[in-house]
Amino acid sequence: MEFKDYYKIMGVARDASQEDIKRAYRKLARKYHPDVSKERNAEERFKELGEAYEVLKDPEKRAAYDQIATGHQHGERFTPPPDWAFDFNVGGGGFTGGDTTGFSDFFDSLFGRNTGRRRQAGRSGWSGPLSGHDQYANIHISLEEAFSGGTQTVALAVPEIDAQGRLTNKTRTLNVMIPKGIKEGQRIRLSGQGGPGLQGGTAGDLYLEIRYKPHRFFHAEGADIALELPVTPWEAALGQAVTVPTLGGKVELKLPPNSQSGQKLRLKGRGLPGKPPGDQLVTLRIVTPEAATVEAKALYKKMAEIMPMNPRAYMGV
Template identity: 55%
Template sequence: MEYKDYYRILGLERGADQAEIKRAYRKLARKYHPDVSSEKNSEEHFKEVNEAYEVLKDPEKRAAYDRLGAGYQPGQDFHPPPGWDEGFEFHGGGYTNADPEAFSDFFESLFGRGGFSQTYGGRQRRQYNAQGENTYARIAIDLEDSYRGGTRQITLKHPTLGADGRPQLRERTLNVKIPKGITGGQQIRLAGQGEPGMGTGAPGDLYLEISFNPHALYHTEGKTVFLDLPLTPWEIALGAKVQVPTPDGPVKMTIPANSANGKKLRLKGRGIPARQPGDMVIVLQTVTPPANTDAQREAYRQFGEAFEFNPRKTMGG
C-alpha cells in the first residue's frame, strides 16, 4: 500500500497549525474543483486534497497519522503495524464533508474499515444539557491477566487541539478491573469516564477494547489457547508422559505412541476461563537433536539402519 504524505499534498510543513491547514485546503480545493478547474487530473487531485484535509483538520486523526508517519516517504510501501493505536483514546472521528467511498486504501487502513473511525462510529453532536461523548481505546494485557483477573493501571493518550492550533497529547492514568475470562476483542465499559456532559448532562462512558500482549509460549483464537509443544523423536514414536505448561500452571499429559508431527491434543477447559471455559490445544512439534560428536553421529547411523523408512517414497525419491 502506498504511503500518502498529507502535509505534502496540502503544501504544508508538519508543524502547521489549524489555520494554515484550513487556508491551504481552501486554496487547493478551489484550484482543483472538477466543476471549474482546467488542471490536468483535477478530479484525482481534488480527492487527494479532500482526504488530506479530512485527516489534518481533526486532532485525533492527525495525532494518529503523525504517530505512524515518521520515517516514511511519499509513495513508499506502508502497512500499519499491529496495535498501532493501542493506548490512544478516541471519540471515533467520523466523516464530515468528504465522501468515505472516495478515500484511498491508505486512509481506509487507518480510519475506515477496521480503523478506529468505523469501529467506534462517528461523533455525536454536542448540545446544551447533552450527555458527554463516549470515548474508546484499545489496550493490551497479558494472557495471564485473563486467567486471574485483577486490577491494572493503564495510561491513555488523548489527542486534543492545543491553544497554538496544533495537536497535542493529554495523558491520564486509570486503575482498571480486568474481569477473569475476558477474551481478545471484548470491551470493558467504564461508566462516566468518557467526555464530560454539557450543562446538566451526564458524562459519557469509556470503552476499552482488549487485546493480548505477544506471549513467548501461547497464542489465542477466541477462548482457545494454543501451545506448540517440543518433543523428541523417541517421545513422539514411543509415547511419553510429559509436563505441559499452561497459563494456569503445569499439568501432566500423555503423548500417544506413534503420534505425528503437528498432531493436536486438547486439554478440555484449560483455555480462557470464561463463563463457558475454552480449551487448550497442544500442537506436537518434533525437535531433532543435533549430531555433534562421533558417538551421536554413530547413533544416528544405527537409527537409520534399524528402519526401512523413506519419507520421500511417494515423491519418487
C-alpha cells in the same frame, strides 16, 4: 444527506491527539493538493480533507461533532436531530479562519457557515444540556492477566472542560478491573469516564478494547490457547508422558505412541476461563538431537539399519 466520518476521512482514530490530526492533515494535503497531485479525484479529496480538518482541529467544534457522530457510519443516510442547535457563527464560537466554501450539506446542517446560514440557536450557543460523547481506546494486557484477571493502571489523554469553559486534554490515570477470561476484541465499559457533557450534560462512557501482548510461546485463538510443544523422537515414538506449560500451571500430557510432528492434541478446559472454558491446543514439534559424537553417529546408523524408511515415498522419490 450522507453522514461524514471526519476521522475516517483523515485516517485517524477517534482518540487521536490534536497533534496527530494536524500531522495527518499536512501529509494528506500535500498528497491531494490540486496544484501538485496527479490523483484523479485530488480536488474533491482536498476539499473533503479541508472540511474534516475545519471541524477536528478545534477542540470545541470537535466535541460538538462527537456528540452527534456516535453510532453513525461514513456514507450512511443521516438526518440531524431536530433539537441540534449549536451556534458556530461569527461572534458565537466562530470558525478559525477556514474557508468553508464548497463544504458539504452535512457540514452546513450541523454547523452552518460564517456567511450567516446556520441552524437557529440561543445566544448561549447550546439549546440545553448535551451528554458527552463515548470514547474508545485500546488496552494491552498479557495472556496471564486475561487468564487470572486483576487490575491494570492505564493513563489516558481525555478531554476536560476547564474553568474558562474551554475543552482541553488532560492525562488521567484509571485503575481498570480486568475480568477473568476476557478475550481479545472485547470491550470494558467505564460508565461516565468518556467525554465531558456540555451545559450540565452527563459525561459519556469510556470503552477499552482488549488487545493481547505477544507471548513467548502461547497465542490465543478465541478462548483457546495454542502452544507448539517440542518433543524428542523417543517421547513421540514411545508415547511417553511429558510436562506441558499452561496459563494455569504445569500439567502432564500422555503422548499417543508413534506421534508425528505437526500432530495436534487437546487439553480440555485448559484455555481461558468461561462458560464453557477454552481448551489448550498442543501442536507437537519433534526435535532431532544432533549427531555430535562418535557414539551418537553410530546410534543413528544403527537406527537406519533397524528401522529403514523413506518419508518421501509418497512424492515418488
